[in-house]
Amino acid sequence: MAYQRREYPQWSWSFSRLQTFEACKRVYYYHYYASHNGWERNAPSLAAAAYRLKKLTNLYTALGDAVHQTAQLAVERLALGKPLMAVGEIEERIREKMRSVWQWSVSGRQQFIQRPNQVPMLHEFYYGQGPTQDVVDRINDRIGKCAHGLAASLTLAELAEGRGEVIACEQFDTFELYGTQVFAVPDLVYRSQLERYLIVDWKTGRQEEQNLEQVALYGLYAHAKLGVDPEEIVVRLEYLDAGSVVELALNGEMLAVVRERAQKSMAEMRGYLADVELNQAKPQHAFPLAENRSQCLRCNFLELCAEELRIDLAAVSTR
Ligand code: SF4
Numbered sequence: 001m002a003y004q005r006r007e008y009p010q011w012s013w014s015f016s017r018l019q020t021f022e023a024c025k026r027v028y029y030y031h032y033y034a035s036h037n038g039w040e041r042n043a044p045s046l047a048a049a050a051y052r053l054k055k056l057t058n059l060y061t062a063l064g065d066a067v068h069q070t071a072q073l074a075v076e077r078l079a080l081g082k083p084l085m086a087v088g089e090i091e092e093r094i095r096e097k098m099r100s101v102w103q104w105s106v107s108g109r110q111q112f113i114q115r116p117n118q119v120p121m122l123h124e125f126y127y128g129q130g131p132t133q134d135v136v137d138r139i140n141d142r143i144g145k146c147a148h149g150l151a152a153s154l155t156l157a158e159l160a161e162g163r164g165e166v167i168a169c170e171q172f173d174t175f176e177l178y179g180t181q182v183f184a185v186p187d188l189v190y191r192s193q194l195e196r197y198l199i200v201d202w203k204t205g206r207q208e209e210q211n212l213e214q215v216a217l218y219g220l221y222a223h224a225k226l227g228v229d230p231e232e233i234v235v236r237l238e239y240l241d242a243g244s245v246v247e248l249a250l251n252g253e254m255l256a257v258v259r260e261r262a263q264k265s266m267a268e269m270r271g272y273l274a275d276v277e278l279n280q281a282k283p284q285h286a287f288p289l290a291e292n293r294s295q296c297l298r299c300n301f302l303e304l305c306a307e308e309l310r311i312d313l314a315a316v317s318t319r
Contacts, residue, residue: 009036011279012174014183015214018265024290025272030054030301033281039117049304055116056300057101058123059131059139064204066097067146067240068187071202072170074150075188078159079166084151091147098143106130127302127316142241146204149240155188155200164190164198167226175224178263184221197228199235211237212248216258219250230255 009032021028030050037043038051057065070093074085085093104112105125112121124131131139150156158164168189174181188200199218203211215235222228233250274282281287289305296302296309297316306313 005037008279008281009033010181012181012183013177013262013266013269015217017183017269018262019210021265021269023295024292024299025287026284026289026305027299027301028269029272029281029284029287030304034284046304050301052113052116053300053303055112056121056123056126058298059135060205062098062101062120062122063094063139063142063146066094066101067150067204068170068202069097070094071150071153071156071187074156075159075166075169078156079169084156084160087147087151090150091144094143094147098139123298123300127313142204145243146240149238149243150202152243153202153238153240154245155190155198155236155238158192159190164192166190167197173221173225175221177220177224177259178266180266182217182221182262184218186215186218186221189218189222189226195232197222197226197233199233201235201237203237203239204241206242207237207239207244207246212246213258213261216248216250216254217262220255220258220262223255 017028017032020031031054034046035050035054036047038047038049038054040047043051070085070090073093074090078084101120101122104120105122108119108121109126112119112126122131124135155164159166166188168186170185170187172183172185174183176182186199187202188198190198190200192198199215199222201211201215201218212235215237219230219233219235222233223230230250230252235248235250237246239245270276272282272286274280289308290296290299293309296305296311299305302311302316303313305311
């Protein structure tokens with residue numbers, strides 16, 4: 001489809017949008033509104049900067065991406081009847097992706113500034129001299145644990161034994177809720193022999209309450225897209241680092257709670273619009289800075305807030 005320029009971004013909703021909105025209204029503004037059209041050659045400087053900064057990643061997110069890509073490959077290979085990848089191969093694939101992100105971050109600053117959607121850049125290098133040895137050690141340790149977790153994954157074992165039919169794997173999709181397009185990208189949806197639909201999420205971090213909430217939203221997606229009864233859906237979180245699994249059988253009541261939460265969140269977000277039909281945001285000053293400033297030094301958009309926050313970026317870069 002040919003690219004069609006839009007003056008304002010398209011209105012939509014997702015769980016990550018909700019998290020961003022709750023974390024800091026200014027991040028929300030930069031990420032979902034100010035960055036719009038920032039990819040254009042003659043974009044205003046705020047749009048160009050917000051678009052660039054939105055593309056920054058960090059070591060933890062990069063690890064999550066590398067693990068998800070490797071898990072997707074493992075699922076695709078199993079679907080082709082190939083054997084489960086050995087732990088050594090899984091680990092090497094994850095490390096290879098991490099090395100590439102690291103190398104670009106060390107030497108590709110100019111390329112990132114020119115083409116932020118094509119070149120990866122770690123926050124740790126963009127704003128500083130790179131991560132501390134402590135963080136590097138922690139990530140190295142986590143890579144090994146996640147590789148072992150994936151090789152021993154309950155989900156992959158079930159698929160390898162032919163006990164599941166893959167329906168979707170890392171498939172970018174949307175469904176409609178209260179007239180709003182909702183984005184959902186479940187890591188994996190498959191149908192088990194017990195005639196249940198399993199929605200799987202691979203986690204590389206620690207257990208958090210909101211993880212279950214996010215996967216419950218995928219339940220709404222499965223209900224809407226596949227016409228599946230809520231009682232037939234089980235969500236499974238595989239904590240690869242810890243080697244543990246949490247499962248939750250959904251029901252109609254749970255989906256009603258998620259639906260209600262989404263509706264409330266959509267209404268709150270619309271409260272920050274100057275024109276709801278156009279999805280035109282109110283001016284920047286209507287989006288306050290974070291109440292919890294402890295997140296600011298890790299924020300992608302620090303560069304844009306530094307002056308208002310009275311933070312000296314030169315001092316940050318030598319930390
Ligand atoms: S630097 Fe702080 S106030 Fe600014 S967008 Fe980020 S989190 Fe919000």
